[in-house]
Amino acid sequence: MNYLAHLHLAHISRTSLAGALLGEFARGAIDPALPPELQLGIRLHRRIDSFTDAHPRHLGAVRALPSPFRRYGGIIMDMMFDHFLARHWSRYHPWALADFIGYSHRRLQPGAHWPPDMVMLVERLKQHRLLAQYRSLEGITRAIIRIDGRFRRPTPLPDCAPLLRAHYDEMDQAFLAFYPELQDFVLSQTRRD
Numbered sequence: 001m002n003y004l005a006h007l008h009l010a011h012i013s014r015t016s017l018a019g020a021l022l023g024e025f026a027r028g029a030i031d032p033a034l035p036p037e038l039q040l041g042i043r044l045h046r047r048i049d050s051f052t053d054a055h056p057r058h059l060g061a062v063r064a065l066p067s068p069f070r071r072y073g074g075i076i077m078d079m080m081f082d083h084f085l086a087r088h089w090s091r092y093h094p095w096a097l098a099d100f101i102g103y104s105h106r107r108l109q110p111g112a113h114w115p116p117d118m119v120m121l122v123e124r125l126k127q128h129r130l131l132a133q134y135r136s137l138e139g140i141t142r143a144i145i146r147i148d149g150r151f152r153r154p155t156p157l158p159d160c161a162p163l164l165r166a167h168y169d170e171m172d173q174a175f176l177a178f179y180p181e182l183q184d185f186v187l188s189q190t191r192r193d
């Protein structure tokens with residue numbers, strides 16, 4: 001899952017939004033000097049990613065992608081699942097998406113434990129209203145294309161638009177079947193910690 005889903009899942013589980021994003025940047029063992037809410041956010045982020053990557057709906061959607069996109073299928077599906085969360089937002093949250101994004105922007109204030117990359121990410125999310133752009137296929141396509149710049153070598157991601165249109169309905173159905181299971185999983189994990 002990508003940023004919108006991690007923030008949403010942190011909110012419904014009453015865990016740290018900052019911790020949910022920090023999981024994107026923390027590598028290796030979790031620093032015991034971090035505040036407990038950030039440690040929990042990192043653990044939950046990792047569990048969400050592991051659950052998602054191993055889930056048959058996610059795996060099936062990735063495997064359905066043609067070569068050479070299949071190699072980047074995890075990225076594509078994580079982004080598309082954020083797109084479908086944004087599109088079907090009212091099924092999963094009582095607030096309007098714009099209100100949730102505004103709330104997230106207000107809550108995400110740089111802290112002492114934030115790495116510089118996370119500070120830059122949150123600034124970009126706010127400045128360019130990236131989460132709001134996830135709702136449209138064009139917006140999520142642009143977001144996927146931007147990911148190409150993170151790789152040392154060119155990827156097929158800049159050519160993903162026809163693929164997304166061709167597989168759109170199947171991806172949507174995979175998301176709708178998957179996301180309630182992910183929500184249940186997250187709530188069971190937070191009761192455990």
